[in-house]
Amino acid sequence: MSAIRFFHLADLHLDSPFKGLFGLPEHILKKIRSSTFDAFDKIIRKAIEEKPDFLLIVGDIYDGENRSLPAQRRFQDAMEKLFQHNIPVIISYGNHDHLNGTWTRFALPSNVYELPAETSVVQLKIRGQQVNIYGFSYNKRHLKQSMIDTYPIAQDQQVIHIGMLHGSEASDTSHAMYAPFTKQQLLDKNYHYWALGHIHKRQLLHQEPPIVYPGNIQSRHRKEQGIKGFYDVTLSQNAAELEFSPTSAVVYNTIAVECANVIHANELLNKCTEAIAAHRIKYGASVVELHLQHIDEQTEALFEHATVDAWLETIREAEEGLEPICWVQKIIVQKSARLDNHTAITQTVVDLMEQWDSNEWKDILKDLYQYAGGARLIDPLTEEDIKQLVNNAQALLVEEIQRV
Structure with a gap:
């Protein structure tokens, strides 16, 4: 059987508001605000030019559950272009654009398969090769329960099996935990490829078979650094080739x-x-x-x-x-962090502390020593204690000045 080729993308967040940007000239702000659309347009142009067998879009197509009209229109226009070139698209909706939101609906062309809330299968026939694609869409924003048990185990290995899952690896606590899974749970399904979404950082969780987060297609703030994009995948029962394709407009x-x-x-x-x-x-x-x-x-x-x-x-x-x-x-x-080479401010404070005698230190620390609950736990102040206090204060001053 021949290999198949598809684009795996996720987390488009079309029409993202791009919060936290201040003082930008209008022409720069305009370019940034259009960047999610520009990145998406790159993918559509590449698909039309190179004609992959299909596209997988794994959740969070839209930035919010209201699915803005401009975002829906741009997406619908893109799907119409792919329809004209006979390119199927299988999409799922994630926590940002879940099915229980409220929006003015656009009708998508027949080449687009929208996965429902229940885990379902889309079957394609590509040059005689049957491909089964499994997945679901979020029916609510906060989908905390695991969904992996709803995916069937692949039996017929003459069929290429692909899982789509917008969710979190159970061990990853750096993001909000949605539809959690473990890597072993995915491997136990015997699929040839797992197309993941939700995490905006590009990651290959497993090599054979590939378990892949492509990341988002366009950074939306300073914490999402570096080039973003999608994976161009060539897949058979025995092998997989993944090529990262950049899309970042900014x-x-x-x-x-x-x-x-x-x-x-x-x-x-x-x-x-x-x-x-x-x-x-x-x-x-x-x-x-x-x-x-x-x-x-x-x-x-x-x-x-x-x-x-x-x-x-x-x-x-x-x-x-x-x-x-x-x-x-x-x-x-x-x-430069060098404790033996202080700034003038630091040295002035340290010099002042070194001039204090034991009585002055006792006066400075009197609130601590006069506190009835703590006095019984503190030994009398010694000359060695004073030296240690000076050293500790010196180190803290340097550390705080480094943060300025």
């Missing part, structure tokens, strides 16, 4: 800028603009944070008379008009 990322031994303002500005230019070439349109690393004392002096916000504005001005856009959302100053 990439969220962190740019590290090495700042050791920088003395002059133009040096720092040049380092930042060079790092941004290299990122622009590699990633295209982006929203980035600049992490200025290894700021030593001489470099730190550059921030004594110009605030971080002033530097941010200067860097933004240097990038104005350049394409593709690279919007610097934030600057993080990472100072």
Whole structure:
């Protein structure tokens, strides 16, 4: 039997509101707000050009249960284009666009198979090869119970079996737990491929057979960094080939800028603009944070008379008009952590503490020692205790200044 080819994508979140972006020029904000649509359009163009046997979309097509009209219209138009090229699409709805929401309904063309709330099978015949695709749609937003037991065990290994599941691996506590499963539960079904959704980070949970999260197709905030996309899969009973296909219209990322031994303002500005230019070439349109690393004392002096916000504005001005856009959302100053080389502020405080005698320390700590409930648990204050207090305070000051 011949191999089949399909696109596995999930978590489109069409028309996402993109919260948490401030101070952006209107043209940049417009591009970011259209980015989920632009990423989706890339997938549709690629499908029309390369004609895979079908598409799998595993949940959260829409960002909210109300399924905005613009998002539905764009999705319906895309499905019509695939219909004209005889490309089937199997879709499930997830926790964001569950079946119990309220929305104005669009009719999808006959090439689109919408999975119901009950686990069901879609059967396709591709060049003589039967393909069974199993899955369900969320009937409510908070689907906490496991659904894996509703999937049948594959018996006929002449058929290619694919599972679609929008949910969480039971051991992953980094995300909201929906429709939980274990990897072994998936393997026990004897499927040839598991197409997962819900987790926005691209992950291969198992190699043979593949158990795959493609991640979302477009980052929506600073915590979803890097290039996003989908998997182009070629599959048979005996083998699977997975090729990641990028779709990000705008990439969220962190740019590290090495700042050791920088003395002059133009040096720092040049380092930042060079790092941004290299990122622009590699990633295209982006929203980035600049992490200025290894700021030593001489470099730190550059921030004594110009605030971080002033530097941010200067860097933004240097990038104005350049394409593709690279919007610097934030600057993080990472100072060198050296306890034996304090800032002037830290050393001043430490010098003051070292001048205090035991009576002054007792006066400072009198509330602690006069507290009846705690006094019986605390030994009398010694010279060694005072030295330890100075050292601890010194370390805490350095740690807090590093966070500024």
